[in-house]
Amino acid sequence: MPIAADGARRAGGAGAAAAPTLAATGLSKRFGGVVALRRADLALYPGEVHALLGANGAGKSTLVKLLAGIEQPDDGTIEVGGAAMRFASPHVALAAGIATVHQELSLFPSLSVAENILIGQEPLRGGHWIDAAAMRERARVLLAMLGATDIDPDATVGDLPLAQAQLVEIAKALSTDPRVLILDEPTSALSIAEVEHLITVIERLRDRGTAIVLISHRLGEIERLADRVSILRSGEKVGEFPPGDFSRDRALALMLGEAWQERQTARPAEAFAGRADDTILHVSGLTLAPHFADIGFDLRRGEVLGLAGLEGQGQKEFLFALFGLFRRGLEGVIEIGGRRLLPRRPRDAIAAGIALIPDDRKTLGGFLGLSIAENIAITVLGSLRRRLLISRRAEADLVDDHIRRLGIKCASRAVPLGSLSGGNQQKVVVAKWLARREPVYVFCDPTRGVDAGARGELFGVIRELAAQGTAVLFYSTDISEFSLLCNRVLVFREGRVAGSLEGASITEQNILDLSFHEAAHEAA
Structure with missing residues (x-):
């Protein structure tokens, strides 16, 4: 009520x-x-x-x-x-x-889960020594409240995936039994099942009388x-x-x-004619145990192909492998423009024409201490060189053009990336790769923690790329985004493609059906 x-x-x-x-x-x-x-x-x-x-x-x-x-x-x-x-x-x-769970985590990556959750509140034995067993048990109880029973209290936080680290951050806030709990984008890195359990926890805290502030763009x-x-x-x-x-x-x-504006939620224009000779990326039998197996598809110029499914089904690992972030174990066939590629490092993927916009803009996407100009220009320094030196005028023209194009709100190109809001940081990360004009762009949950206005602008960038003939791979933890952007969707389940959807069949219900049940559609 x-x-x-x-x-x-x-x-x-x-x-x-x-x-x-x-x-x-x-x-x-x-x-x-x-x-x-x-x-x-x-x-x-x-x-x-x-x-x-x-x-x-x-x-x-x-x-x-x-x-x-x-x-x-x-x-x-x-x-x-x-x-x-x-x-x-x-x-x-x-x-x-008053306890706050910030969108950007405030954990110590070298400490254990239990040490992070109870830092400053460590139970003592004999008044002097930390009771490690009691601390682990208290951490286990707090994690169980969040349904995170699979997180080991002794695990090192730096080894956890982002979604699990987010749950540790929330458990840390709950450890103080707060009167006011502030949640800043608490579900942005969580799977559907984890979101459902967190919602149950929020409802339970509300029923206990906790006052809750919720910031969410969903x-x-x-x-x-x-x-x-x-x-x-x-x-x-x-x-x-x-x-x-x-x-x-x-x-x-x-x-x-x-x-x-209706245009912000309009369906994307159809891909180019879709002829076989428009294929820019061919993948066949791509496997990386234990993350995914036997992935195959053709990606055509001007097409936005979504990789959907529940969190943790291999989509992110597939995109990261495509960008060369796994040095060992990748098997299968990747062809870009007819040339074979099996990237062992990002340099291989970039040289082949692949750009990655990652979900974690803080650690994988940008350099927070560098200026906006340095972040955007870093991928194209060779083209800005005049003899032995970088042309600052050419750099400024390039950066200013992308600031205008993406509507990046900043005092100047010289301010540090870390001083911008999350949505504007993400725009800078996108601009960094737009400067290269690659044939294949990989967007990995690009709107995580981004407000509705910036989300619409990022959608506009993706549609513009497709209209220019660029091929786009798109993954999001928000399944409503696939129907707004994608011409075709592959639904991952347990590391394999459970089915494919096209056009009007790309709906949240159909994606969830394929995520939970045996494939009802023939995979692409």
């Missing part, structure tokens, strides 16, 4: 308190001459999921940082349980009962979980949806400052 329109606690939860757990009033924050947040109000009630929606740069991250004690407001107040608070540090916010999750939704744009709160009144169209119009 949703909360009442005046913000009172939902009747179905524990207790019936109408007072907010946390109330933020008139929060403002400036960074130099840029106003990141302007007079924002937010009230969080016990047993409520309050969603924050907004495009990149809308102020969501700034608001979260103020609530988490990472930054301090220039103006405004924060009250917890009716008492005014000043969060001088994340430690102070955590002590007040509107289906917002519709399913949120009791109230606040919309931010350009640093201001521009609207709030009371319970039962959420509308995707109105939310997107508020987020973007204009009506949602």
Whole structure:
């Protein structure tokens, strides 16, 4: 049962308190001459999921940082349980009962899972020595709450895949039994099954009276979980949806400052004629044990071919193998433009004409400490060389052209990549490879953690590439994206192609049917 329109606690939860757990009033924050947040109000009630929606740069991250004690407001107040608070540090916010799960993980890769989850809260034996057995058991209980029973508390975090590391980060937040839990894109790296279990955990915490802030760009999750939704744009709160009144169209119009454009969800243009001689990438019997086996297809110029299925069925490993990220064990046939290739390193794939836009832009996609210009130009330095030196004028022209083309929001080309929002960082990673004009582009979950506006712009880039005759391989953990972009989809299950879909048959239901059941369609 949703909360009442005046913000009172939902009747179905524990207790019936109408007072907010946390109330933020008139929060403002400036960074130099840029106003990141302007007079924002937010009230969080016990047993409520309050969603924050907004495009990149809308102020969501700034608001979260103020609530988490990472930054301090220039103006405004924060009250917890009716008492005014000043969060001088994340430690102070955590002590007040506010735990935050950031989209970018804050784990120590060299420590174990249990050490990360209970860092600073280690159980002691005899008052002096860390009780390793008790710590492992506590970590195991917290992971079990998330359905992550397959994660070993003794495993080194740096060895975990991104999805499991995300669950460790959430378990770490739950270890403090918070009054307020802030979740920033918690499902962006999770499989469908893991998302379902996390939703169950969120609902359970809500029923226990925890106030939850949810940031997600997956509107289906917002519709399913949120009791109230606040919309931010350009640093201001521009609207709030009371319970039962959420509308995707109105939310997107508020987020973007204009009506949602039909072209952003239009189906892609059909691929080029599709003749056999248009094939640019041929794959046959490609196998990498234990990740995938006997994968085969032809990819034609101007075609967007999706690799769908549940998380962990071999799609990502296949794309990474195609880009040469596995040095050993790859077998089968790959031909690009009629030339054979079995890449053992990324240099081999790049030389053959393959560009990869990875899902983890922080570690695989870009160099956070380098400028936007250096990140975009790094793949084409040879073409920018004039005699022995790089032409800074040629570099600037190239970079500025791509900044305009992709609508990258930045103060200048000289600012570090790490200073940009997630969506703009992703655009820079895309621009880096667009500069090379390769015949085959591989997009591996490119919209993970990206807002609706930037997502539409990235879709536009993919459609533009296809219209120019470029061949595109596309993978996403959001199965709704396949019907918006792809001419054809191969559905992976247990490392093999369970079936293929084309045109109007590319639907979420058909993808899920092939993901869970025996193939009903002949694989391509």
